[in-house]
Amino acid sequence: MISELTAHIRKFSPLPADADAILADYIELRTFRKKEMLLRAGHVCNANYFIVKGLCRSFQLSEKDTEIINHFAIENWWITDYFSLESRKPSEFSIQAIEDTQCAVLYRERQDELFDTLPQFERYFRIISQRALAAALQRVMYIFGNTGEERYEHFRASFPEFVQRVPQYMLASYLGLTPEFISKIRAKRNA
Structure with a gap:
């Protein structure tokens, strides 16, 4: 390791x-x-x-x-x-x-x-601390400046590996959404 x-x-x-x-x-x-x-x-x-x-x-x-x-x-x-x-x-x-x-x-x-x-x-x-701080600040910007759907789509596009591995209720918590809201977004995308 x-x-x-x-x-x-x-x-x-x-x-x-x-x-x-x-x-x-x-x-x-x-x-x-x-x-x-x-x-x-x-x-x-x-x-x-x-x-x-x-x-x-x-x-x-x-x-x-x-x-x-x-x-x-x-x-x-x-x-x-x-x-x-x-x-x-x-x-x-x-x-x-x-x-x-x-x-x-x-x-x-x-x-x-x-x-x-x-x-x-x-x-x-x-270097990694600076990158982590920049990512945290960007996350705050997305949480307060974007709609729930925009937050989900940005996260999905930026971190597809997380969307596949993280349970939906945890992803919802991280994005400030409900699991039901994410289900609706996913259903809309698949329609």
């Missing part, structure tokens, strides 16, 4: 030939079963999770105990609660495996040491 991570990093930042061996000293490989929690709301987030194989979601519960999904992650994506990870305060989010998932886990207490040992990894993290 380390080689998948180094291959991904090399798309953004050059690495030395011995990068696999270096990362193996800092990264823990973990497998999570479908529906298993990587992080529970109310606990401090202690790690970044790189998805090698599988699918995860980050969500919180509303006052009415409705799940509000704020992030999905598939292969070659990271998932964490950056606020909790950096502030050391309890998370408001839970992170859960939607499918059986294999992760390369970078624990917070090892992160700075890894950055010192392999500065290219810090550069890589900066």
Whole structure:
């Protein structure tokens, strides 16, 4: 699993030939079963999770105990609660495996040491963090500036792999829609 991570990093930042061996000293490989929690709301987030194989979601519960999904992650994506990870305060989010998932886990207490040992990894993290922020801002723009149908169509066109793998009720939550609304959109498209 380390080689998948180094291959991904090399798309953004050059690495030395011995990068696999270096990362193996800092990264823990973990497998999570479908529906298993990587992080529970109310606990401090202690790690970044790189998805090698599988699918995860980050969500919180509303006052009415409705799940509000704020992030999905598939292969070659990271998932964490950056606020909790950096502030050391309890998370408001839970992170859960939607499918059986294999992760390369970078624990917070090892992160700075890894950055010192392999500065290219810090550069890589900066680039992916900037991209994640840009994607989050774009999502807010789409949520508030587009109709439900436009949000669904944009997501479907941009991330077809998610539409095939994510249950409809989760996709609806992420897009701020109801599952019934998505069913109507899909029926209209197939008519």
